[in-house]
Amino acid sequence: MSNQKLNIQWFPGHMTKAKREMQSMLSMVDMVIELRDARVPNASKNPLIDELVGQKPRLIVLTKIDKAEDEETKRWIQLLSNEYTVVVGVDVLHDNVKKIISENALFLMKEKRERQIKKGMNPRAVRCMVCGIPNVGKSTLINQIAAKKTLVTGDRPGVTKNTRWVKVNKDIELLDTPGVLWPKFEDEQIGILLAITGAIRDQVLPLEEVAYAALKYLKAYFPERLQEAYGVTIIENNYKLFLEIGRNRNLLQKGNEVDYNRTIETFMKDIRANRFGKITWERTDAVHE
Template sequence: MPSNVIQWFPGHMAKARRQMEENLKKVDFIIEIRDARMPQSSKNPLIDELARNKPRLVILSKKDKADPAMTEAWIEKLSNDNTRVIAVDLIKENFKNRIIQESLALNQALIEKQKKRGIRPRALRAMVAGIPNVGKSTMINSLAGRKAAQTGDKPGVTKSLQWIKVGKDLEVLDTPGVLWPKFESEKNGLILAALGSIKDDVVHMDDLALYCCQYLMDHKPQALMDTYGLETIEETPWPTLQAIARKRGWLQKGDIDENRTMRTFIQDIRSSKLGRITWEQPDEDAASE
């Protein structure tokens, strides 16, 4: 969707917040989806604020597009006593049982408490939350085994709560909490836009292309060289992009076509033409947590 994401903010934020607060009262824990390519930028600040004491299962979605070693490092970094983290390809993987197992492990204390009181543990209840386009509906539909979650959420349409049974041990709220990403630094905004999570016209293609090119020069120079047949990497991003444009023939009357170069480079990034890349390093982001 991201086309109507911008209009959402901040008008519908208060509503989304109230709705989330209401839903949180009804669940034991929260399933927070983040994009494995940008686990920091795709996090949602409201979840931290509102769900402080709830156990959390973090799903790093689109694992098929992220760097596997980096995904491992992110899992390590984000996991703690109250938070379990798994990475999933929501489209190709059969993840239902993994989610059930993780949910049981995460809520062990609650289950034990019920047992001690002589209550037969009831199904655990969770809500799914995350920023737009991260894979919430894909996950809910797959857990439900049918089209349960609506695609193209319409904020403001209040419906009665529906629970989706996921085996005998888990129930998931059928409407996901769609919330705005953390947007506090320029870098976060650039990464979200480069990966298509916020509308293109709030940022300049040039900024996106230059930022991404610099990141690749720093962290994945070989991917740049292999993808575009470069023999060397230049000192700064613009000459590197110019070299790519010459190799690819992104030219106009013999000169480099700047617009086309920026646009096509970003398209290549979105379509994972440069391979599996994670755009944030867990260690470098430690300070901004």
């Protein structure tokens, strides 16, 4: 394993544009719905969103709970909740996300709407900006909510081909935004975690570095799952362990030698295919909010 320090910077021009658009659109909404990956709830947080959102009410939706550990997800929900923030976990493909989003958005905006009613006003639909880093399930969630007939496009300020309004019901409207990553990873561990879960392309980081980090974590927390998946004896030396995995998976090349690169690639594919079961790659007791 290389000891070379990772220098991770990945901020394409369209992401800079997306940040400007998000700033302009925040004035149009009442609250923010931020999607994060339940497997990496801290790493999938975008610091730019904290900076832009300020004290607006926020609903944090932890997606992919079907791939994360149930008890750890509960602990994350408790850790991330505060007076301005409600946190829920969802399986976007199987839960009633329309109901979950609607109920929690109305709960967050309840006091404001009640004040409007007392003043004799008829509260308009709550406008929510939906944001999150790429590959966190935002498009899937929006599509689950939005039948084609509910898509709203038009000349509202800030609406571009990269954004759309989605009418959930008479009380809730969503403003979809492009997925945004931040200018650089100050903490290389965040980049590693996002690479493990596939939030950033494998070409961005050295795949071997990512695989070694994932193997180390599995050895620490789920050694029995490694043994069950590959029929290996857990040993300290990661390079030799990968060779044993490659041999047991018959990932061989000429001369009956283990194809090391193919083994690394196969290992990462196995992680993303949930071969090891539900795994939360960040633990609440290791994160200081």
